[in-house]
């Protein structure tokens with residue numbers, strides 16, 4: 189089995205799922221895929237099932253009964269990846285905001301440049317955001333400054349959801365204790381990785397706004413991040 193697994197959580201991604209799966213399977217070196225679908229009413233899970241025979245042994249699906257949130261979808265996926273012996277485990281969105289070609293660069297940042305974890309970053313030199321309105325860029329950038337000011341992470345794009353973990357990192361984290369589900373989940377994971385003494389490498393990427401399908405972001409996810417960062421810093425529950 190190849191050592192690389194890309195986890196894609198999905199909720200109503202029927203416009204994107206076929207193309208994103210096909211794109212990942214064209215990459216060199218070879219990646220496997222795990223889709224974690226939360227019972228998408230638009231039938232995303234059924235589309236994956238239809239595609240599975242074509243990529244037997246490479247395309248995997250975990251179905252959950254309802255929309256349980258991005259964070260718990262990833263935790264479920266991480267446990268599956270560890271149980272199935274993958275060495276490099278990736279997070280990626282289904283909506284092409286993350287260019288699947290960049291998976292290879294994230295992989296090399298860990299496999300060849302000594303990262304314990306790598307992050308596809310909009311806010312390092314060479315990174316950028318395409319097609320977002322100026323106010324969304326400003327909001328996201330200010331959020332990243334806020335997180336850095338409170339947590340002192342040494343990572344510029346703290347809410348990034350396009351990442352590669354080495355197996356040793358995921359095995360070292362107490363996955364059942366991870367609390368948050370939205371942007372705060374992404375921040376919490378990086379905070380825990382740094383607190384354990386691991387090294388995070390940022391790889392510049394161009395982040396492209398979603399073209400097809402609908403966003404699942406909401407103000408609750410944003411509030412969770414603002415308050416969650418303070419809880420992480422002063423709550424004393426992350427060692």
Ligand SMILES: Nc1nc2c(ncn2[C@@H]2O[C@H](COP(=O)(O)OP(=O)(O)OP(=O)(O)O)[C@@H](O)[C@H]2O)c(=O)[nH]1
Pocket residue numbers: 196197198199200201224225226255256257258261280281282283285397398402403404405
């Ligand atoms: N399994 C699962 N997947 C989810 C859930 N919420 C979002 N997703 C998936 O997580 C990924 C990111 O969600 P998006 O809606 O693109 O969130 P976003 O990128 O912050 O928002 P936009 O930039 O507006 O697209 C996508 O692949 C979604 O389908 C959830 O509750 N469960």
Ligand SMILES: [Mg+2]
Pocket residue numbers: 281283285398
């Ligand atoms: Mg998106």
